[in-house]
Amino acid sequence: MTAEVTAPRLSPRQLARRRRVASWKRGWTRFRAHRSGMVGLAVLVVFIAIALAAPLLADSSGLDVTQADGPILHAPTAGYPLGTDENGRSVLTLLIWGSRISLLVGLMATLISMVIGTLIGLVSGFFPGWVGRIFFRLTEWFLVIPYLPLAIALATVLGRSLVNIIIVIGVTSWPGTALLIRSQTLSIRERAYVERAEAIGAGRWHQMGRHVLPNVMPMIFANTTLTVAGAILAETTLSFLGLGDPTRTSWGTMLDSAFEVGAITTGCWWYIVPPGVCVVLVVLAFTLIGNALEEVLNPRLRGR
Amino acid sequence: MTPPQRSAELVASGLRVEFTTRAGRVAKALDGADLVVRAGEVVALVGESGSGKTTLARSLVGLTKPAAGEVTWDGKPMNRSARGLKSLRRQVQLVLQDPSGALNPRQTVYESVAEGLRVHKLVARSGKTEDELVAAALSSAGLRPPEGLFLRYPHELSGGQRQRVLIAGALAVQPQLLIADEPVSSLDASIRGEILALLLRLREELGLGVLVVTHDLGLAWNIADRIAVMYLGRVVESGPTEEVLTSPQHPYTQALLSVVPEMERLEPIVLRGEIPDPTRIPRGCRFHPRCPALASGEADEVADACRRTSLPILPSDPDGHRCACHLVASRARADAADEVSA
Amino acid sequence: MSTATLLAIRDLHVSYATGEGPLPAVRGVDLTVERGQIVGVAGESGCGKSTLASTVLRLQPPSATVSGEVLFDGHDVMTMRWGELRAVRWAGASIVFQGALHSLNPVHRIGAQIAEPLLVHDPSLGRRSIDERIEALLDQVGLDPARARSYPHQLSGGQKQRVMIAMALACDPELVVADEPTTALDVMVQAQVLGVLSGLVRERGVGMMMISHDLSVLAELCDRITVMYAGRVVEEGPAGKVFSAPIHPYSGALSAAFPRVGDPAARFSPAGLPGDPPDPRNLSAGCSFAPRCPRAAEICLPAEPVLTTHLDDRMAACVRIGQPDPLREPTEVAG
Numbered sequence: 014m015t016a017e018v019t020a021p022r023l024s025p026r027q028l029a030r031r032r033r034v035a036s037w038k039r040g041w042t043r044f045r046a047h048r049s050g051m052v053g054l055a056v057l058v059v060f061i062a063i064a065l066a067a068p069l070l071a072d073s074s075g076l077d078v079t080q081a082d083g084p085i086l087h088a089p090t091a092g093y094p095l096g097t098d099e100n101g102r103s104v105l106t107l108l109i110w111g112s113r114i115s116l117l118v119g120l121m122a123t124l125i126s127m128v129i130g131t132l133i134g135l136v137s138g139f140f141p142g143w144v145g146r147i148f149f150r151l152t153e154w155f156l157v158i159p160y161l162p163l164a165i166a167l168a169t170v171l172g173r174s175l176v177n178i179i180i181v182i183g184v185t186s187w188p189g190t191a192l193l194i195r196s197q198t199l200s201i202r203e204r205a206y207v208e209r210a211e212a213i214g215a216g217r218w219h220q221m222g223r224h225v226l227p228n229v230m231p232m233i234f235a236n237t238t239l240t241v242a243g244a245i246l247a248e249t250t251l252s253f254l255g256l257g258d259p260t261r262t263s264w265g266t267m268l269d270s271a272f273e274v275g276a277i278t279t280g281c282w283w284y285i286v287p288p289g290v291c292v293v294l295v296v297l298a299f300t301l302i303g304n305a306l307e308e309v310l311n312p313r314l315r316g317r
Numbered sequence: 318m319t320p321p322q323r324s325a326e327l328v329a330s331g332l333r334v335e336f337t338t339r340a341g342r343v344a345k346a347l348d349g350a351d352l353v354v355r356a357g358e359v360v361a362l363v364g365e366s367g368s369g370k371t372t373l374a375r376s377l378v379g380l381t382k383p384a385a386g387e388v389t390w391d392g393k394p395m396n397r398s399a400r401g402l403k404s405l406r407r408q409v410q411l412v413l414q415d416p417s418g419a420l421n422p423r424q425t426v427y428e429s430v431a432e433g434l435r436v437h438k439l440v441a442r443s444g445k446t447e448d449e450l451v452a453a454a455l456s457s458a459g460l461r462p463p464e465g466l467f468l469r470y471p472h473e474l475s476g477g478q479r480q481r482v483l484i485a486g487a488l489a490v491q492p493q494l495l496i497a498d499e500p501v502s503s504l505d506a507s508i509r510g511e512i513l514a515l516l517l518r519l520r521e522e523l524g525l526g527v528l529v530v531t532h533d534l535g536l537a538w539n540i541a542d543r544i545a546v547m548y549l550g551r552v553v554e555s556g557p558t559e560e561v562l563t564s565p566q567h568p569y570t571q572a573l574l575s576v577v578p579e580m581e582r583l584e585p586i587v588l589r590g591e592i593p594d595p596t597r598i599p600r601g602c603r604f605h606p607r608c609p610a611l612a613s614g615e616a617d618e619v620a621d622a623c624r625r626t627s628l629p630i631l632p633s634d635p636d637g638h639r640c641a642c643h644l645v646a647s648r649a650r651a652d653a654a655d656e657v658s659a
Numbered sequence: 660m661s662t663a664t665l666l667a668i669r670d671l672h673v674s675y676a677t678g679e680g681p682l683p684a685v686r687g688v689d690l691t692v693e694r695g696q697i698v699g700v701a702g703e704s705g706c707g708k709s710t711l712a713s714t715v716l717r718l719q720p721p722s723a724t725v726s727g728e729v730l731f732d733g734h735d736v737m738t739m740r741w742g743e744l745r746a747v748r749w750a751g752a753s754i755v756f757q758g759a760l761h762s763l764n765p766v767h768r769i770g771a772q773i774a775e776p777l778l779v780h781d782p783s784l785g786r787r788s789i790d791e792r793i794e795a796l797l798d799q800v801g802l803d804p805a806r807a808r809s810y811p812h813q814l815s816g817g818q819k820q821r822v823m824i825a826m827a828l829a830c831d832p833e834l835v836v837a838d839e840p841t842t843a844l845d846v847m848v849q850a851q852v853l854g855v856l857s858g859l860v861r862e863r864g865v866g867m868m869m870i871s872h873d874l875s876v877l878a879e880l881c882d883r884i885t886v887m888y889a890g891r892v893v894e895e896g897p898a899g900k901v902f903s904a905p906i907h908p909y910s911g912a913l914s915a916a917f918p919r920v921g922d923p924a925a926r927f928s929p930a931g932l933p934g935d936p937p938d939p940r941n942l943s944a945g946c947s948f949a950p951r952c953p954r955a956a957e958i959c960l961p962a963e964p965v966l967t968t969h970l971d972d973r974m975a976a977c978v979r980i981g982q983p984d985p986l987r988e989p990t991e992v993a994g
Contacts, residue, residue: 028468029425205418212378213433214406216399227423365845475935505703506872506916510931517927532845538920539929562920576850577920578879579902587850591815
């Protein structure tokens with residue numbers, strides 16, 4: 014073949030990488046077509062921006078109770094756009110800084126949950142016999158443990174800190190992921206190409222890593238976004254119940270404080286509504302993104 | 318690629334494979350099968366669904382664990398350890414049925430073919446680069462120019478191309494024997510000939526042995542040196558293709574041949590019913606409930622044996638024409654006795 | 660209009676509307692089926708045969724544009740009114756669909772599924788007459804009537820296919836269209852199913868249109884064969900002749916794909932066509948078969964060949980028939 018090569022000859026791996034980039038772009042185009050997903054993404058980007066830019070938006074000294082000098086539980090004014098809390102701190106400042114904790118806890122807890130859940134799901138689905146069965150029983154066992162009592166017990170034993178909250182949420186939410194991954198693994202394991210890998214001479218780990226995992230990834234991806242939503246909600250709940258870290262502000266702790274000072278009965282809506290709305294918006298954003306992702310990544314769900 | 322130095326043989330002796338159905342009964346997918354496949358020849362393993370042919374093929378590469386019996390490769394019994402199986406699979410490659418499912422949809426053609434090379438770490442030994450080896454394998458499988466296909470995904474290929482990619486993946490590890498399970502049954506009719514011609518070329522140019530598992534007698538006639546006919550877990554007749562298909566001895570083979578469409582030579586013998594349940598294999602000769610020779614009275618002299626005496630496993634004779642049938646055996650004895658007395 | 664002609668398809672064009680433009684599935688096909696006659700339609704994926712079959716009962720998808728006539732017993736199915744069409748569907752003509760394994764509803768018993776068309780056409784039928792009819796139908800296709808109580812997963816492939824045939828016969832149609840009825844079946848079961856189908860035609864005078872890519876099966880069963888390629892008819896004639904002495908190079912290739920056991924010439928000489936069946940969107944100008952044709956020449960390129968009569972009672976669409984083969988280089992002889 015006498016082909017004039019104008020571009021340098023790339024190795025197949027470099028070309029393969031280019032193809033993967035191209036397929037990511039295609040996926041993005043498909044995602045863009047989902048209006049709901051794009052709305053969710055936009056909302057999420059706004060909140061992440063707020064969380065990242067917190068020091069620029071609101072001075073961190075505003076969180077310090079000892080420095081608070083605003084009126085107590087005052088309705089919104091020009092100086093305090095969302096009013097003040099029971100210590101005289103600006104609710105807006107609390108909200109902005111609280112986004113950091115809520116998002117952080119949500120993401121970290123999801124990370125733990127996904128890692129544990131994926132590993133256990135893969136192993137219990139892929140290895141037949143007693144190994145798979147043991148891991149499956151483990152999953153089932155954790156699944157039926159009621160999350161709230163466990164969270165309360167753990168928080169009581171381990172103490173109220175951010176790390177503990179993250180652990181609690183991670184530990185109680187991985188079984189759901191594991192079950193999903195396991196059922197997906199079970200079906201992929203039966204596929205002819207996994208058997209072909211075996212016939213070629215590949216061992217179990219190769220089959221799992223090179224064939225099963227990449228085909229399970231799309232599901233993991235979509236499930237992750239939905240798990241984050243759940244984790245944020247869980248953190249809010251735990252904090253609201255008083256199990257959160259008392260030294261850090263999150264939307265959940267804000268709701269807890271609001272409740273304790275009787276904001277509802279006294280009509281201090283500026284203390285309750287904003288954190289609640291923020292939680293709802295963020296959770297909704299993740300859910301919308303997750304649904305759109307599922308449709309993009311699972312060709313069978315795509316509208317005909 | 319150099320042809321193998323010795324004539325290596327893959328031998329199955331007395332293989333039995335059983336599995337338990339949901340109802341708790343034991344189904345004998347393979348009930349005692351002997352087979353020998355040598356490098357440099359094409360053997361067709363023919364049977365209907367439920368005959369055990371795919372089970373036999375899978376047992377030969379260790380994908381299915383036999384309940385009894387042995388598989389010997391190159392004189393040594395199959396070593397079922399991970400390393401032993403891996404080493405066997407380097408030399409005996411199985412090409413699965415259904416090309417559209419057998420390729421990972423997320424892997425490019427390059428990766429699918431290179432997989433074997435990587436698993437067996439063959440690149441370092443060969444002195445060539447990985448992409449040279451992949452290109453060589455794709456070329457051997459008839460895909461030219463091979464570089465053009467490196468980055469394609471399976472869904473971008475036609476059925477025939479996918480089948481060739483699968484074959485290339487098997488050739489990449491330079492096996493001595495290829496086992497092809499229904500290599501053309503899911504392909505369009507007009508391209509079957511090309512894939513079959515490829516298998517023949519592999520035998521000619523690379524000295525490979527090929528075991529083709531199929532239900533198509535025409536395919537066996539087309540490319541096989543030898544044929545083994547299976548029924549309900551056993552080989553019932555085996556021998557050189559021309560002999561077996563022009564003068565079949567076993568009543569099952571005769572019936573099968575007679576209903577091949579446009580078979581003008583033979584009067585069609587349409588068997589009644591279906592292949593029996595492998596959990597309930599008939600006593601005596603497993604074919605006797607459907608045997609036209611028994612039903613017509615032709616086999617009266619051995620009818621008792623057909624119904625009660627089970628036949629021994631047909632030995633794997635690499636050159637002769639053998640048949641597992643009481644009637645045929647009794648006639649052969651009578652002929653031999655005549656010769657002696659004459 | 661002769662009453663013997665059950666089905667007359669005239670100049671049928673079917674085109675699907677897709678995201679990437681129109682996809683021509685059928686490009687001018689004529690076909691007739693007489694009463695008591697079995698006509699075979701041979702072709703591979705993409706040739707339009709399944710689309711052709713669906714038009715007989717106007718079952719083509721709504722996105723399809725159809726032109727031409729599909730005359731069932733003299734009346735055009737494409738322009739029939741809804742009530743008339745419903746009467747034709749199943750009681751006039753019925754279809755045995757491809758892939759019986761997936762066409763049966765796994766959660767209903769066989770008997771209930773066979774009863775369905777009966778009830779659709781005559782809701783007043785009593786339980787007893789339905790049961791009797793189901794028994795008769797199962798008997799006719801060679802199944803034990805007790806099977807009516809089974810679920811599809813309890814039946815083998817061959818048995819399921821026979822259930823599909825029984826369903827097609829439920830309302831006593833005059834025409835049965837069988838789409839790949841024996842593909843994926845074992846040779847012996849195939850023989851049984853073909854026996855049932857030919858029995859139908861012999862005993863009840865049903866007309867049949869049988870579709871398959873297996874030319875040998877069609878030659879065995881059919882009276883006449885029409886060979887399709889890329890949406891058009893490339894050859895038509897008596898079944899045995901089309902199989903054993905094809906005129907069009909494509910029919911020749913199809914025929915060679917099923918070598919005759921016992922034919923010494925077929926030993927170690929597998930014959931196939933290069934390339935793949937054509938993508939209907941990417942048809943070449945001129946003869947659509949030219950890219951793969953062993954006899955292609957310059958003359959094939961300008962225009963699509965027209966179906967013309969060659970010999971007595973046989974038609975083919977090829978401009979190279981009767982012409983000498985182009986000079987071959989003395990390369991190695993295939994073998």
